[in-house]
Amino acid sequence: MTKKLLNIVVFSGAGMSAESGIPTFRDSNGLWENYSIHEVATPQAWKHDPDLVTKFYNQRRKNILESIPNEAHLEISRFESINPITVITQNIDDLHERSGSTRVLHLHGNIMQSKSSGPDTEKAYYDINSWELKSTDKCPDGYRLRPHVVWFGEEVYELSNAAKIIKEADILIVIGTSLQVYPASGLIHETNPDCKRYIIDPKCEEMIVPSDFVKVNSSASAGIKTVLENIKKVLTKG
Ligand SMILES: NC(=O)c1ccc[n+]([C@@H]2O[C@H](COP(=O)([O-])OP(=O)(O)OC[C@H]3O[C@@H](n4cnc5c(N)ncnc54)[C@H](O)[C@@H]3O)[C@@H](O)[C@H]2O)c1
Incomplete structure (x- = not known):
């Protein structure tokens, strides 16, 4: 049967x-490696300092790749x-x-992927095959790639x-x-x-x-x- x-x-x-x-958000008191969420996990943070945001998520990706x-x-x-x-x-x-x-x-989102930082962010996702997303990595439309992560304040x-x-x-x-x-x-x-x-x-x-x-x-x-x-x-x- x-x-x-x-x-x-x-x-x-x-x-x-x-x-x-992998540390939880609450257990780290809303801080990751001494950064506040507003500095690294909002669209404003990306606008203000995309290199810092990229570096922050590169570190998270490294930690995740080393985890099982x-x-x-x-x-x-x-x-x-x-x-x-x-x-x-x-x-x-x-x-x-x-x-x-x-x-x-x-x-x-998925930290092992990136997407365009242009107006059409959800058009395509690109696999990141190492721990590092580089500041020079661009989508076919010429916009800088950002991590495929939904930041606070995003849809x-x-x-x-x-x-x-x-x-x-x-x-x-x-x-x-x-x-x-x-x-x-x-x-x-x-x-x-x-x-x-x-x-x-x-x-x-x-x-x-x-x-x-x-x-x-x-x-x-x-x-x-x-x-x-x-x-x-x-x-x-x-
Ligand atoms: N691993 C990840 O991808 C990761 C890590 C940190 C934060 N985030 C993001 O930050 C946001 C945080 O919200 P959230 O509610 O997911 O996390 P949170 O940090 O707000 O809450 C974590 C919860 O997990 C519980 N917890 C701690 N250790 C546990 C264990 N060993 N077994 C079971 N439960 C345990 C805590 O008591 C707490 O209730 C999410 O949107 C998430 O995307 C993701």
Whole structure:
């Protein structure tokens, strides 16, 4: 007898990659390497000092390239052999893909790609094949290339695609996000009324989420193991 597959969606944030050694935003008090977000992660910052912004993201890319997927990324990708999982991530790292997950939507961009800094930023994305984006790298239209990252104050182009995916979820698993960054955080409210919802985070007890959320007060790797084991039992019971 063929078993019915579930529509499982993981919504991940910076805490997902913490065990891979990539600092979260909150844990660094909103500072990365002593830079404030306004100096390096806004369109104004790029206008003011594109070399500083490029250097900042080159350092982040170097750190990400030196990191490897952790057990939480791997648990999710391995589960695809039992039931597909769609990952919607706020992370700009590529650790979900490197762990083997095949359905990954990046809400805030992908640091391993660049795009035009001209008027048509979303026309095309270009792979960056090393840690370094150079100040001389240009798109075919002649504009300087910038990291493919959604900065504070910019439109989140993938938001409606993400909302569509979440609306169809039977199970939503939120992992490692403080739910402080809008509009991404609003996505947890897009589920249908029958969707089973989990939140995995060592600080989840302090978080304000709808009362039906099952709070798993744990690291990403331990929490996802427990949650996926429970889902596996339901799936194999048929
Ligand atoms: N890896 C990355 O790509 C990366 C890293 C830092 C920030 N960012 C960006 O900055 C923004 C920050 O928002 P956010 O909500 O994703 O992150 P956040 O820094 O605001 O929150 C991180 C959350 O992860 C939790 N956490 C810490 N360690 C954990 C662990 N081991 N397991 C599970 N959870 C853990 C924290 O308690 C916190 O709730 C996002 O838009 C993201 O794109 C990305």
